[in-house]
Amino acid sequence: MTGRTGRRRIGIGTGLVQGLIVTAKTMLRPSHTDEYPDVRPSLPSRSRGVIGLVQENCTSCGLCARECPDWCIQIEAHKETLPAVAGGRARQRNVLDSFTIDFSLCMYCGICVEVCPFDALIWSSEFEYAEYDIVDLTHDRGRLSQWAATAPPPPPADPAAVEPKEVGAARKALERAAKKAAAPRTAPAGASPAAKKAAAAEKAAAVKKAVPVEKAVPVERQATEPPEERGTGARGEADS
Amino acid sequence: MTTELGMPTLGVLQTAAPHPLRLVLNWGRRYSLWVFNFGLACCAIEFIATSMARHDFIRFGVIPFAHGPRQADLMVTSGTVSDKMAPALRRLWEQMAEPKYVISFGACSNSGGPYWDSYCVTKGVDQIIPVDVYVPGCPPRPEALLQAIVKLQEKIADENLRDRYTRRAPGVGALTRGLVHGSPTGTVTVSAPSAASGQAPGSADTPRSSS
Amino acid sequence: MDTAAASEVSAAANEISRTSGPGTGGSGGRPVTVGLGAGGLATSDMVLNIGPQHPATHGVLRLRLVVDAERIVSAEPVVGYMHRGAEKLFEVRDYRQIIVLANRHDWLSAFANELGVVLATEEMLGMEVPERAVWIRTLLSEINRILSHLMFLGSYPLELGAITPVFYSFREREELQSVLEEVSGGRIHYMFNRVGGLKEDVPAGWTVRVAQALRAVRHRMPDLENILMGNEILRGRTLGVGVLPRELAAAYGVSGPIARAGGLDLDLRRDEPYLAYGELFAPGGPGRVVTRQEGDCYARLEVLLEQVQVSLDIAETCVDRLRSLGNGPVNVRLPKVLKVPAGHVYRWTENPLGINGYYLVSRGDKVPWRLKLRSASFNNVQVLSEMLPGCLLADMVSIMGSMFFVVGDVDK
Numbered sequence: 001m002t003g004r005t006g007r008r009r010i011g012i013g014t015g016l017v018q019g020l021i022v023t024a025k026t027m028l029r030p031s032h033t034d035e036y037p038d039v040r041p042s043l044p045s046r047s048r049g050v051i052g053l054v055q056e057n058c059t060s061c062g063l064c065a066r067e068c069p070d071w072c073i074q075i076e077a078h079k080e081t082l083p084a085v086a087g088g089r090a091r092q093r094n095v096l097d098s099f100t101i102d103f104s105l106c107m108y109c110g111i112c113v114e115v116c117p118f119d120a121l122i123w124s125s126e127f128e129y130a131e132y133d134i135v136d137l138t139h140d141r142g143r144l145s146q147w148a149a150t151a152p153p154p155p156p157a158d159p160a161a162v163e164p165k166e167v168g169a170a171r172k173a174l175e176r177a178a179k180k181a182a183a184p185r186t187a188p189a190g191a192s193p194a195a196k197k198a199a200a201a202e203k204a205a206a207v208k209k210a211v212p213v214e215k216a217v218p219v220e221r222q223a224t225e226p227p228e229e230r231g232t233g234a235r236g237e238a239d240s
Numbered sequence: 241m242t243t244e245l246g247m248p249t250l251g252v253l254q255t256a257a258p259h260p261l262r263l264v265l266n267w268g269r270r271y272s273l274w275v276f277n278f279g280l281a282c283c284a285i286e287f288i289a290t291s292m293a294r295h296d297f298i299r300f301g302v303i304p305f306a307h308g309p310r311q312a313d314l315m316v317t318s319g320t321v322s323d324k325m326a327p328a329l330r331r332l333w334e335q336m337a338e339p340k341y342v343i344s345f346g347a348c349s350n351s352g353g354p355y356w357d358s359y360c361v362t363k364g365v366d367q368i369i370p371v372d373v374y375v376p377g378c379p380p381r382p383e384a385l386l387q388a389i390v391k392l393q394e395k396i397a398d399e400n401l402r403d404r405y406t407r408r409a410p411g412v413g414a415l416t417r418g419l420v421h422g423s424p425t426g427t428v429t430v431s432a433p434s435a436a437s438g439q440a441p442g443s444a445d446t447p448r449s450s451s
Numbered sequence: 452m453d454t455a456a457a458s459e460v461s462a463a464a465n466e467i468s469r470t471s472g473p474g475t476g477g478s479g480g481r482p483v484t485v486g487l488g489a490g491g492l493a494t495s496d497m498v499l500n501i502g503p504q505h506p507a508t509h510g511v512l513r514l515r516l517v518v519d520a521e522r523i524v525s526a527e528p529v530v531g532y533m534h535r536g537a538e539k540l541f542e543v544r545d546y547r548q549i550i551v552l553a554n555r556h557d558w559l560s561a562f563a564n565e566l567g568v569v570l571a572t573e574e575m576l577g578m579e580v581p582e583r584a585v586w587i588r589t590l591l592s593e594i595n596r597i598l599s600h601l602m603f604l605g606s607y608p609l610e611l612g613a614i615t616p617v618f619y620s621f622r623e624r625e626e627l628q629s630v631l632e633e634v635s636g637g638r639i640h641y642m643f644n645r646v647g648g649l650k651e652d653v654p655a656g657w658t659v660r661v662a663q664a665l666r667a668v669r670h671r672m673p674d675l676e677n678i679l680m681g682n683e684i685l686r687g688r689t690l691g692v693g694v695l696p697r698e699l700a701a702a703y704g705v706s707g708p709i710a711r712a713g714g715l716d717l718d719l720r721r722d723e724p725y726l727a728y729g730e731l732f733a734p735g736g737p738g739r740v741v742t743r744q745e746g747d748c749y750a751r752l753e754v755l756l757e758q759v760q761v762s763l764d765i766a767e768t769c770v771d772r773l774r775s776l777g778n779g780p781v782n783v784r785l786p787k788v789l790k791v792p793a794g795h796v797y798r799w800t801e802n803p804l805g806i807n808g809y810y811l812v813s814r815g816d817k818v819p820w821r822l823k824l825r826s827a828s829f830n831n832v833q834v835l836s837e838m839l840p841g842c843l844l845a846d847m848v849s850i851m852g853s854m855f856f857v858v859g860d861v862d863k
Binding site: 026111158 | 547551583615622634636642650651653656657674680681682683685686773777779780781
């Protein structure tokens with residue numbers, strides 16, 4: 001602590017003058033006010049503003065609703081039997097009827113997002129949803145899907161961070177695919193499905209390098225395969 | 241024990257004003273909201289942050305210098321209202337002069353939030369006072385409060401005070417809307433005019449007896 | 452209640468004007484009333500209720516004062532207006548859900564509160580936390596300490612009537628909150644701790660931005676210091692006012708900056724190191740315990756201000772250390788259902804406001820059987836009943852403001 005500010009008696013008025021100098025200095029600097037309604041704040045992508053729902057990913061397993069400390073998630077679903085495809089058996093899958101989150105109750109802890117095994121819930125940094133009536137704070141799945149569309153991509157992790165499990169698994173799968181593709185060199189190029197896969201894998205690897213995401217699953221899905229196939233496949237596996 | 245001071249009532253100007261005049265009155269009310277911070281918990285910190293230079297809600301005409309409820313037009317309940325605190329909250333709300341507005345800031349004051357299963361927390365401030373705007377968040381960002389203020393100003397801009405106070409008739413605890421979503425779109429009308437006006441006579445001004 | 456209180460206030464004002472102004476210089480004892488005519492004007496004790504919602508009591512603490520003219524005869528803090536039953540709620544929540552609730556009792560130091568819970572749980576589980584997580588935790592809890600101190604450095608002058616400093620302190624707070632939001636997603640409640648480490652690793656480039664923010668805060672701290680500490684009005688209202696001697700602090704279990712301002716040299720970061728504090732508070736490290744001897748309001752403010760500097764030093768060391776650490780995980784894999792073995796443990800941490808203790812009793816379930824909080828503010832507020840008697844009513848505000856408490860931490 002400097003002597004100036006210590007307990008020692010100082011001249012009358014010097015403290016006030018000192019304060020006024022600070023004020024005057026600050027007055028000359030530009031203000032740091034955010035012009036909120038005109039200028040939207042730039043929020044970090046981890047910001048916990050609102051929870052979005054990717055309906056295709058939801059298997060209505062109910063983990064989020066069970067783990068929520070506030071019990072603010074409500075899920076209704078029914079089972080549906082898919083007709084057997086050739087050579088297979090009939091499969092059952094859950095069909096989501098309603099998915100609501102009561103944001104008047106939500107405490108924004110992110111446990112639901114964390115426990116969701118299929119990344120159906122994601123954080124968006126949107127915050128503008130104050131309402132005149134508390135009932136409107138309960139968002140149904142349509143509204144939640146709209147929020148999901150606004151979710152920013154996750155930030156790249158620190159170089160010193162360990163590779164997330166999903167990314168590691170994806171990388172290994174890519175290496176395997178690449179090895180497989182490299183082995184039958186003699187096959188006509190472009191015609192073999194393996195080569196196609198390898199090309200897709202390379203593309204995915206490029207994407208991943210650009211964005212070393214932690215939750216690589218959704219990104220990879222977009223990059224490699226059409227979403228419906230993968231989505232139903234995962235759901236079928238989970239249910240059977 | 242307390243002295244009945246009486247509540248300042250709305251003048252003829254307010255209740256029977258023609259449209260253009262009302263427009264001017266609403267415009268004036270809209271941009272000079274003296275705010276009374278009912279700071280209770282975490283959200284109060286975000287309220288203070290909103291009043292500071294970075295977010296600065298004085299830009300919107302929200303003035304945080306009300307010395308007490310009597311001078312205030314807007315009450316922001318930010319934080320958990322416990323059952324012990326609830327009578328004080330109600331009392332201070334009653335001391336505010338008409339027209340008055342309430343913003344419920346944060347999950348705790350919306351519906352109890354993280355303390356939804358606590359034995360001593362009021363599950364929502366709207367059980368004891370009427371709320372105009374609900375802000376979700378735990379705590380909401382300062383920008384969320386700014387958005388709520390803008391929203392409240394929009395509400396003030398096209399309101400008719402006579403409607404506001406005749407419609408509030410049943411008293412604050414009463415049910416004025418369905419408990420569940422009425423329609424799949426999630427739009428539930430705020431007012432229930434037929435039910436409200438049925439019980440209206442006799443209690444048209446603010447309820448004075450605290451519960 | 453309020454109108455009654457108001458009439459009492461006006462009665463007090465009348466009495467004050469009748470007594471001989473501030474001429475009651477002696478310490479303690481009854482004020483000397485100047486008699487007009489035959490005999491002195493009799494003063495009688497009066498009960499004055501302050502709070503629960505009062506501008507001078509930040510938060511909803513209520514004080515029941517018995518005043519004789521303008522001197523306080525006895526004071527009784529009435530707590531419980533913010534009681535939310537968190538301890539009871541802990542018993543029906545699993546260990547991850549507890550973290551969410553635990554950071555809300557002292558809302559200015561959410562990270563430090565989370566930390567105490569997870570440290571206690573980890574000790575019960577005998578879990579080793581990765582080194583990287585330890586350093587990130589240390590860094591974040593120091594930033595959190597700065598945030599909390601800045602809040603009080605702003606709000607205390609506000610209670611004394613100075614509006615300007617709070618703008619400066621909130622400017623720094625915003626700076627730090629933005630880096631905390633970037634890493635955890637929350638501005639106030641971080642929810643970043645997990646049993647066994649942290650939720651996730653920091654984003655790329657975050658360490659650079661933290662260092663920048665810390666530098667910016669350090670660069671601007673002299674502004675806040677200049678505006679505060681030299682000010683004659685502030686000095687006049689705080690120097691020699693509300694002395695909390697060492698013995699009294701110890702007797703009431705007062706801890707943290709308030710106790711250290713009176714010479715009670717106790718800081719768990721040095722005395723019972725957790726996280727990486729053992730290394731940081733070792734000789735040659737950036738950590739040092741800030742103490743004063745005077746124990747008055749001014750000393751408490753000084754301690755706060757200097758602790759910000761120390762915390763900045765510690766945080767910068769943590770950032771450097773974090774950069775030099777090799778690759779590593781920030782959490783350990785947990786079982787799907789985390790059950791803590793039966794037993795009990797008491798962990799305490801040095802929160803920004805003082806010692807926070809967590810007594811965790813488990814019976815082997817996935818929820819604790821009991822999680823008792825020992826919160827710093829509760830003790831810090833109780834001592835008011837000893838400090839306020841004998842003081843002038845006008846000094847009540849400056850004493851109470853300088854006790855640096857958070858009402859949620861008092862009532863839990």
